[in-house]
Amino acid sequence: MLKKRLLFIAGILILATISLCNNNYPSRQISLSNTYQLKNTSNTYQLQKLADETSDTILPAAGSWKSDFPSVNDSNVLGIAGQFNYFAKNIDSISNNLNGNVATQNLKTSGGSQTGNSGISYLQKNIESSDNAAAFKSDTLILGSSLVYKDKIINDSRPSLNGYKLNQKPNKLRQDTQGSEYLNFDSEFARLENNSKAIANNSTTVSTGGNNNLKIDASNVKVQQGVKYVTIKATDFGSWGSLTIDGVANNERIVITIDTSGVTNFSTGWLNLNNGENKNILFNFYDVAQNSNYTGNIEWKPSSSNAINAILAPKATFTLVSSNFQGNIVASKIINRTNTNTVASYGDVPVPSETSITPTSKIISVPDVDFGSHKLGSETSLVGDWTGNFQVSGKKNTQIKINVALTQQLTSQNGSVANGIHWQLVKNDYSSGSLITTSQDFTNISARINYWIWKDDGTGNLLSDWKYNNEKKQYGSYNMQISNLDTVTEADDYTATLNWTLVDGP
Known part of the structure; x- marks a missing residue:
């Protein structure tokens, strides 16, 4: 008897609740048939969204670019990047059309601008629109796995991408599967x-x-x-x-x-x-x-x-x-x-290599660099003076490229190595009319010297030319700089070995 009374009271409460909702909002109708349904669980009732036209659309797998472009020689300069008119990590094309095709991780666009109008385009990570819409007209658009495409929007016949309405939709859509990328x-x-x-x-x-x-x-x-x-x-x-x-x-x-x-x-x-x-x-x-x-x-x-x-x-x-x-x-x-x-x-070209050039220039002599004698702790950085000659030969009015590499770090007479020392090649350049200073760290990788042969006999002495350039404040010259001297803890005489290499001829 108690059980029947409880059911009767529960029924009255449900009817009262529905009646109260209808009385408070007389102009609104609750339609459960199209969007929501009452689902009976073990103890309660809940509203559950139906699987309908707002569901994510499952697209064909993107695969790999190698299937779409099997003839691409990825050892050339552009490789697969050359199959896209615009290849970038980020593209901003708000209010302007990008014709051709596109490959990017992130895209900024608008509903009035068109991204791609031919071939295959690839959007990997994110899209951002200035007016809640976008347009794609490529033959095929490939999406990254994190992007959400819906074939229809509620109360709108247009599809959407990450919530943005698509004013134009490509002919074909494909998508990366989880854990895979069309290209890296x-x-x-x-x-x-x-x-x-x-x-x-x-x-x-x-x-x-x-x-x-x-x-x-x-x-x-x-x-x-x-x-x-x-x-x-x-x-x-x-x-x-x-x-x-x-x-x-x-x-x-x-x-x-x-x-x-x-x-x-x-x-x-x-x-x-x-x-x-x-x-x-x-x-x-x-x-x-x-x-x-x-x-x-x-x-x-x-x-x-x-x-x-x-x-x-x-x-x-x-x-x-x-x-x-x-x-x-x-x-x-x-x-x-x-x-x-x-x-x-653009039709691709091969990547040049140093072995493909036959050197026609040569280094005749190389200099020493003298940083002088200094008390430890007195300075943390020093610029060295060139000593000796630095002569090269080549063709007049052409540039010789010379690599300088550190082959032995500063080492004391008793064998202690100053591993904390940093080496830089510093260039002072007056070519623009004012001094521009740049530096290359060659503690671990080589640095580059560029030198013009200007004499009629095809020879040059870099040290004398650099001294002249410094005095006249024109063209360029190079210095050596070492820093982190405070990392040296043992007092002694230190020497280092540099290797000068001709990269190529004129």
Whole structure:
């Protein structure tokens, strides 16, 4: 009898609750048939969301890029990155279309701008929209495993990606499975950074004739596997003018390293890329003085070009201003400030190697570095004076590259090694009209000296030339600096051994 009364009371409470809800909100109807249902558990009732059109959509597995691009030679400079017009860890293209195709980890976009309009595009980690919408028009869009795609939105026929409505949807969608990646950005960028360094270290520096109208004469540059690799200075670029190239045959190609030494912001200006009959060019950005990848900003705004070019700046931020760019861009971050029209791709080139160049220069003599006699603890850093001669020979008006490496750390006469000492090669450069000082740490890896042969007899003495440059405050010179002297605890005479190596000839 008690049990029946309890059930009767429970029934009254449920009816009263429903009645109370309807009385408080007379204009609202509770529909359980479309969105929610009452689910009876062992002790209570609960509202449970139905599996309906808002569920995540299961997409076909992405697989690997090697299946989509089986003919790509990943030992070339661009490799798989060259199959995407825009290859970056981060892309910002708010309010501007990115035509061609895209591979990025993170994308900033808007519903009014289109990301990709052909081929395969890859978005790995995150999307951010300025107006709660996005648009993709690639033939195939591949998503990273963490991204959430829904085929429909409640009260809207459009699909969504990470909660953003898709104004345009690609023809095909695929997605990484958990624990797999279509391509690994970290390993690809490490490869691209090494390739950028190899290009810079195996290029011949040429003059351009100064600002604005730049002219490259590559007639005397050695051809390596059908390609001429040259280096020009970022400081040669002005705010306008043209770039022309001579000395490259019809069956040859050219790769230009833009030396960004001492530069944190680079702009092409409104350059007219004539390219010497519109030759396709790969532009490599590298800090030669630091022997490291360029990490600064690049503004690309040439006024015209019919060529298909490529940009290799794997650690830089690249801002595209010119709408007529055609080809491929590799950068850590790409900022798009124009509606691009590119769908063409640059044809890849081989990575040069030091063994592919036959040295035509030689080191005649190398100097000593004297840091003098100092009492321990009196100083923590010292700059050494060059002693002796430093003579080289080569072809006039070309650059000789010399590596200096530490082969034996400072060692006392009784065998105590000063392992805490740091070594740096310091360059003082007046080429820009004011002093710019840069340094290369070569405690564990080699540093690079760049020297121009300027005498008619093809010889030079670096020490005497550097002394002259310092006195006249022009061009460049090098010093040696050691630091962390406070780590030396034993008083004695210390000596170290340096190794000078000719990297390549002119």
